[in-house]
Amino acid sequence: MSGEQIGEQVRGWIAEFVLELLRTQTMERVVARLDAAVLAGSPELDEPDLRRDLAASTRAHARVVLGGLATDTDDLALPEEAHVLARTIARRGLDVRVLLRAYRTGLAEALAVMTETVGEGRMPPELERAVLLRMFERSTTWMGLSVEALTGTFMAERERVLRDALNTRTELVRALLAGTAVDVDQASIGLGYRLSQRHLAFLLWTGDAGGEEPGSPLDRAAARIAATLGATGLLTVAASASGLWAWAAIDDDAEIVERIARCEVAAPVRVAFGLPGTHVDGFVASHREAVAARRVAERGSRAVTSYREVEIAYLAGVDTAAMRGLIARELRGLTGIDPVATRLRATLHAYLRAQRSPEEAARILGVHKNTVRYRIHRVEEILGHPVSERALALEIALDCVAAYGIS
Numbered sequence: 001m002s003g004e005q006i007g008e009q010v011r012g013w014i015a016e017f018v019l020e021l022l023r024t025q026t027m028e029r030v031v032a033r034l035d036a037a038v039l040a041g042s043p044e045l046d047e048p049d050l051r052r053d054l055a056a057s058t059r060a061h062a063r064v065v066l067g068g069l070a071t072d073t074d075d076l077a078l079p080e081e082a083h084v085l086a087r088t089i090a091r092r093g094l095d096v097r098v099l100l101r102a103y104r105t106g107l108a109e110a111l112a113v114m115t116e117t118v119g120e121g122r123m124p125p126e127l128e129r130a131v132l133l134r135m136f137e138r139s140t141t142w143m144g145l146s147v148e149a150l151t152g153t154f155m156a157e158r159e160r161v162l163r164d165a166l167n168t169r170t171e172l173v174r175a176l177l178a179g180t181a182v183d184v185d186q187a188s189i190g191l192g193y194r195l196s197q198r199h200l201a202f203l204l205w206t207g208d209a210g211g212e213e214p215g216s217p218l219d220r221a222a223a224r225i226a227a228t229l230g231a232t233g234l235l236t237v238a239a240s241a242s243g244l245w246a247w248a249a250i251d252d253d254a255e256i257v258e259r260i261a262r263c264e265v266a267a268p269v270r271v272a273f274g275l276p277g278t279h280v281d282g283f284v285a286s287h288r289e290a291v292a293a294r295r296v297a298e299r300g301s302r303a304v305t306s307y308r309e310v311e312i313a314y315l316a317g318v319d320t321a322a323m324r325g326l327i328a329r330e331l332r333g334l335t336g337i338d339p340v341a342t343r344l345r346a347t348l349h350a351y352l353r354a355q356r357s358p359e360e361a362a363r364i365l366g367v368h369k370n371t372v373r374y375r376i377h378r379v380e381e382i383l384g385h386p387v388s389e390r391a392l393a394l395e396i397a398l399d400c401v402a403a404y405g406i407s
Helices: 003-022 024-041 048-071 080-091 096-119 125-177 184-191 218-229 256-262 279-297 307-316 320-334 339-353 358-365 369-383 387-404
Strands: 198-205 233-240 243-249 270-273 304-306
Touching: 024 048, 024 096, 048 080, 048 096, 048 125, 080 096, 080 125, 096 125, 125 184, 125 233, 125 279, 198 218, 198 279, 218 233, 218 243, 218 256, 243 279, 256 304, 270 279, 270 307, 279 304, 279 307, 304 307, 307 320, 307 387, 320 339, 320 369, 320 387, 339 358, 339 369, 339 387, 358 369, 369 387
Parallel strands: 270 304
Antiparallel strands: 198 243, 198 270, 233 243
16 A cells, blocks of 8 residues: 555545544543543542533543544644643642643543544554554644743633732732721731731841842742741731742740841841731731841841840930940040940940849859959949949840941
8 A cells, every 4th residue: 555545544534533433422521531530540520510520621622633633733722721721720720730740630531532443443554653653743733832831821710810819919008007997817828827826927128129030039938947946827018029029827926036046137138027926916016126127236236136136226316416426425534436346335224124133144144153243343343333223225225236236
């Protein structure tokens, strides 16, 4: 049999094959078989709405491919039903690998159907090989084109869903911070974060106005901080290209000071913490405190700042001129930048924070208690009065120096 004769017979046999498969009952049996294979390999799709979209996509694909086989055309348009399935999978939050696996499984089962049908045709071996080769070539080519186009559909839909979810979450957070009355349960669902719990707000930022991907490396830093805090939940909202707002859900804040002290960030990332708060009021207050702590942190160089540590400095720093007057008046001869003045200020600060205990101050500073006593005696000589006379004012002045620097 010549090549031309084989080609003619191949076209004739395929035309009959296509007509048979396009019969409604036959088509539905094939669609059911293909879908069953896909669902067995991708159980994530075994849900009523997804099964419906899968069946519609399989049926539409079959009609397009069979039509192409019968007309010998290479110009096949991907059916809209296939795009619908790809978008549905993306909306359900499933991975693109689910889509790819569904198509690989569907192709394998379709080729099995073709092989069985051809085998039942009792045609000459050379004709059987030619028919199978043509079907395999057309099916695999169609598979490649479909996957390429539908991967693009999937990614575009996933980006849209993520963008919409992010916008909704951002709007909800801003409404809460603005004091807008919201349904707490509905807002919690929209945020994916329970508001009726205890929160610790923190802000992350860098000095860089841009970034690689939105949120990174700030999102990664937020996740590490939440783990260090022992958080049971985490909510993050992008504040800008270089800033992130975050809330960690904490069950118990008994050791929160120690946990914050263990939090670390790598330059250029910096972080500022608020104080723990409960329910919506605590959610808002903790964020407000984190914002205040950041304002203090931005005037210094520390990587990790807690509002608990800088609250007094923040309040005093509202009026910069008054704060500088307080520092100059209270610290007098201790305002130098030389090593001796710096060491005496550090000792006095530790001493006051330790409730004027030389032993505790020595432990904090890592020196002998007699060294602390000597330095406090020297401080009192410079100030011209006992530390106890102006203890509160001195501690406030030293808090301000620690937060904003000596000049």
